[in-house]
Amino acid sequence: MQPEAFIVPHTHWDREWYRPFQAFRYRLVDLVEQVLRMIEGDPDFRGFLLDGQSVILEDVLTVRPDLEPRIRQAVEAGRLWIGPWYVLPDEFLVSGEALVRNLQVGIRIARRFGGEMPIGYTPDPFGHVGQLPQILKGFGIEAAVFQRGLDEQPTLLWWEAPDGTRIFTVYLRDGYGNAAWIPEDAEALAAYLKAQALSLMPHTPVPLLLLMNGTDHLFPHPQLTERLRAAQTHLPDLRLRLASLADYIAAVRTALGERLSDLPVVHGELRSSRRHPVLPGVLSTRIWIKQRNAAVQTVLERYAEPLMAFAHLLCGLDRRAFLFEAWRLLLQNHFHDSICGTGVDAVHEDMRPRFDHAEQIAGLVSRESLERLLRPEAAEAPPGWLASDPASMEQTLLVYCPIPGPVRGPVELTLPALPPGLTYCLLDPEGRELPLFQVERGTPDETRWTVSSTEWPGFLNRLLWAYVGPYAAKRVWVDLEGQRIWAEWADASADMDHGMITRVVRVARQLGERQPAITAPWTVSAAMGGASRWAFVLPEGRGVGLQAYRLQIRPGTPRLVTRRPRAEPEIANEFFRLTADPSDGTLQLEDLRTGRRWRGLNRFEDEGDAGDVYNHELPAEDRRVDRPAAPPRVEAWEEEPFGQCLEVDLPYEIPAGLRPDRRGRSAEMIPLSIAVRAWLRPGVPRVDMEVVVDNRAADHRLRVVFPTGIRSETWVTEGAFDLVVRPVGLRVRADDSWVEQPAPTAPQQGFAFVEDATGGLLVANQGLPEIEARTDAEGQVELVLTLLRCVGWLSRGDLRSRRGHAGPPLPTPAAQMIGRWAFRYSLIPYTDRWEAIREAQRFQAPPLARAGPGRLSERPFLEVEPAAFVLTAVKAPEEGEGLIVRGYNAAEEVVQVRLTFWQPVQAAWRADLMERLQEPLRPERSSLTFRARPKEIVTVRVVLAPLLRHSEG
Known part of the structure; x- marks a missing residue:
């Protein structure tokens, strides 16, 4: 077979990078116009790859809608290759669901113009999550093409996800710009293309070579076909062919024939930095x-x-x-x-x-x-009361729990601030009062006054015009027996309507009829604006679903959250006891259920960073700071209903930045204040941490260390639809031939953990995706969570950790992260891995409460069993009726999954990630049961029995 070079014209379009979005779009419109002219004017120009992301079409057509017919014609003709992504994401920093939505949105947009390129083209993202083959297959995409994450593998291979799904893969071993430049001289171009082809020949099992004609923000050469024809005359042993990625993949699969199944297989996550x-x-x-x-x-x-x-x-x-x-x-x-x-x-x-x-x-x-979700119902004011909005005096408080399984603990909610003298009261479904605490009053404009008998007619007359005192009223409550009136004043931003005015006037008429005159002064209280925060302890809820409570407005004063100092700097709940070391502020934790103890938790360490926004690099002469400059201040208190808090104020001092030679940190020391609040909450088996750092230093990395007391060679991080098992410490030792030295840090989603036969320690986080597992002097694992990395350059060319620049050498002063920053993470000791994971999810997504008038007629809920099946989505279908439920089997063995709904299931199917129906499932009344392979992502589409809707809209 004669060697053949498949040349794919393309651009890699960074939507925003070393210039802001508008600057890049300014050029993007010109690029697309040039591509369309080439497609329309040159029948030999095969087509153009628009970087695999549909957002480019939106960006162009927002300012040039006149180009839409030409774009559509080019796509429908198969000469402009768009999608399937919306944008090319970083796969480690977004959720698995976000990757699914990215493809859903990208494909949906591409199909408006004639259809998506059915190839998982991800040229530039910085490595790839292990489940991407399964995600792509879930959209009917059978092949992947990318550059980063592999090392010395051949250009054609299979990539296998943790569940066993394999996808045919083209490895851009020499990069996505290996044939970017088109010399004007035909012989020079021929020599260049031959050299690029020969570079790939030893690594490609068939003599079909993929040459990518394009790179970052590069326009296509306007005489590309002419230049290639001229070069072909100098290449008798190499056929040049303008092609699409689909052309190339079809050709190599055909050429491989039965050998296709013998290609090498790579497994799971791809993060090698040997070649890229x-x-x-x-x-x-x-x-x-x-x-x-x-x-x-x-x-x-x-x-x-x-x-x-x-x-x-x-x-x-x-x-x-x-x-x-x-x-x-x-x-x-x-x-x-x-x-x-x-x-x-x-x-x-x-x-x-x-x-x-x-x-x-x-x-x-x-x-x-x-x-x-609340059904409207007629409401009346309590006996002896008048109210313009009687429904407000007894509302329904809905508490939504988004995570499967039982949940307890404090719940916060926001309610309108009430005039002085009124308060809220919370009742459970049986009518028992639950303690409700006002956390924050808000800042309403409020006042209180009395109305005398002589002032009463004038007061009533203004009330007939919906005025209470100087302002119009949105709501009015009248206690006839107590001779008190409360009003909520309207402000300039209020959503006033005729109904509100009419209801206030109606109360004025009723009050005038019931009380035309008074003999003793009446008290009037009014407030304008403001929102108040409240909290209560949820006795026990179950997710995923809703619980209903009754919220009443009554005369009285609110129960306030009060702080009560504890005599000793120690806190406890039914699960744990927590203390702080007075010398360095680290925490000591005892699990009261098992007797297990941890010491030295939450130790902060700060080190220099001579890198850039892409790579951390320790200075050659670094100084690590891992103790406060003075003994910390430690206090403990309790606040009902939030539980008990241990506060530790740590006065660190760290170098102000790097020396001018960047080889070490400066001699100048500046304060780094760290305030820690560790909470033990009633009914919650976690230690919730709130940390505030006031950073005034540059060029450093601040991390927090958790000694686990566990000896293990592996640890686990949450990934996209996966629990990724990693070796403790570096897996490989690189040499100078690597373009980038591997880093011991690893990506995580919501948590990481280490465990042994008796249990483990899980560290959950809110938006802190970098963590490391290392061993201490005794060989026990420490988890090290990054809080801040502070650098001042987009790219530097003087790093030991990376060969060459990763971008232009531009200053990035805001990346130094000067200022006050808050961080939230949680420690979860456990004996049951799956319940610990659910607890981590509850930390990230606590119950949500909201009050409103009406009654909850249906109580929607979804139960998911077993806990090893991790729920990731409950949503309406993108189109049509029903319910979409998605999750994945995080276990290493097959599990039998049971979904239970609040209504009988009428019909159900397994669906793909585009929500197209596949295998039908057999309902069992309100439940579905199905098998899930290890690490399998399962999407179910459900139609429930017809329900009587209480409101249409």
């Missing part, structure tokens, strides 16, 4: 981005989507278009240079409003869904 850097420092660069992303993902995945799904089934609420928009905004921040924090400072300032807008939409959908 995977840039591990991005896990902790600009940590605020990772924290915001985790928070917004949680609001979407754990609250907005399931609540909207329940409300859609029960009352017809459909906000799928808003959820699509929220995901679209969030996914734009998942572009690898964006989420990694590896752009210039302006790039990451642009990310803030996207996070904010996605979170706002998700919050609005969650709130409306809870409100719509």
Whole structure:
């Protein structure tokens, strides 16, 4: 077979990187216009690969909608290859569900223009999660093409996910720009292309070579076909062919024939840095981005989507278009240079409003869904009362628990601030009062006065115009026997409507009829604006589902949260006892259930960082600081209902930055204050940590250490639909031939743990994706969690850890992370791994409470068994009716999964990740049972028995 070079014209388009988004889009429009001219004007130009991400189409058409017909024509003709991704994400810094939504959105957009490229093209992201083959296959994608993460493997191979799913893979061994440049001279071009082909020949089992004609932000050569024809005359032994990736994959599969199954297999996560850097420092660069992303993902995945799904089934609420928009905004921040924090400072300032807008939409959908789940009912004021809004005097408080299994502990909620003299009261379903505590009063504009008998007619007359005192009133409550009136004033931002005014006027008429005159002064209290925070202990809830309580407004004063100091700096609940070492502030934890003890927990260590936004690098002459400069201040107190708190204030001093030669840290020392609050909450088997760091230093990395007391060669981190087992310490020792030295740190999603035969210690986090497992002097494992990594350069060319630059050498002052930063993580000692994982999820997604008028007529819930089947999604289908439930079997053996719903199941199917129906399932009344292979991702589409909707909308 004559050797053949398949030349694929493409660009890799970093949406925002060393320039902000608008600057890159300015050039992108010109690039797309040039590509369209080449497609339309040159029949020999096979086509163009638009980097595998559909967002490019949105970015162009926002400013040039006139290009849409030409783009559509090129896609439909098979000459412009788009999708399947929406953006090319960093796979380790986003959730598994976010990867699924990324492909769903990308394919949905691509199909509007004629269809997606059915290839998992991910050229530049910094390594790949182990479950990507299974994710891609879930969308009907049969092949993957990428550059980073492998080392000396051949160019054609199989990649196997942890569940055994295999996908045909093309390894861009020499990079996605191995034929980027087109010399003007035909002989020079021929020599260049031959050299690139010969480089791949020893590593490709058939003489079909893939040459990628493009690289970062590169325009196609306008005379590409002419130049290739000229070069072909100088290459009698190498045929040049303009092609698509699909052309190449089809050709090599045909050429391999029966040998296809004999290709080598790589397994699971791909993070080798031998040939291409995977840039591990991005896990902790600009940590605020990772924290915001985790928070917004949680609001979407754990609250907005399931609540909207329940409300859609029960009352017809459909906000799928808003959820699509929220995901679209969030996914734009998942572009690898964006989420990694590896752009210039302006790039990451642009990310803030996207996070904010996605979170706002998700919050609005969650709130409306809870409100719509309540059936409206007639309400009357209690005897002896008048009220313009009697429903407000006895509302339903809904508590939504998003994680399967039982849950206890404090729940917080926000309620409108009441005028002085009124308070809220909480009752359980049996009418028993539950202690409800006011956490924060809010800051309403409020006042109290008396109305005399002579002032009474004038007061009534103004009330007939909906005025109480100087302002219009939204709501009015009247206690006739107590001779008291309360009002909530309208402010300029109030959602006033005619109904509110009418109801206030009605109360005025009733009051005038019942009390035309008075003989003793009446008390009037009024407030404008303000929101109050409240909390109570949830006796015991069960997720995934809703519980209903009654919330009343009564005369009285609220029960306040009060802090009671403890005599000794020690705290405890029914699970643990916690103390602090007075010399260094580290924590000592005793598990009262097992007697197991840990010492030296939560030790902070600070070291220099002479790297850039891509790579951490210890200075050659580093000084590590791992003790406070003076003894810490330790206090303990208890606050009902939040539990007991141990507060430790640590006065560290660290070098101000690097020396001018960058080989070591400066002699100048500056304060680094660290405030730790460790909480033991009633009914909660965790130690929840809140840490605030005031950072004034540059060029350093701050981490926190947890000695586990366990001897083990392996540890586990949560990944995308996976529990990734890792070796403790570095797996490989690199030599100078590696382009990047491997790092001991590893990516994680929500948690990491180490265990032995008797149990383990799990460290959960909220948006802190970098962690390391190392051994101490006694050979026991320490988990080391990164809090801050502070650097001032986009890329440096003087690193020992990486060969050459990873981007332009531009300053990034905001990446120094100067300022006050807050971090949240939790320690979970355990004997049952699966319950510990659920507890970690509860830490990340606690119960959500909201009050509203009406009654909960249906109580939607979903039970998931066993706990080894990790629930990741409950949502309405992208199209049509029903319910989508997704999770994965985290165990190493087959499990029998049982899903139980609140209504009988009418029909159910396994579905793929595009939610297309596959295998039918047989319901058993309100339950479904199915088998899940080890590490298998399972999507189920369910139609429940017809329900009587209480509201349409």
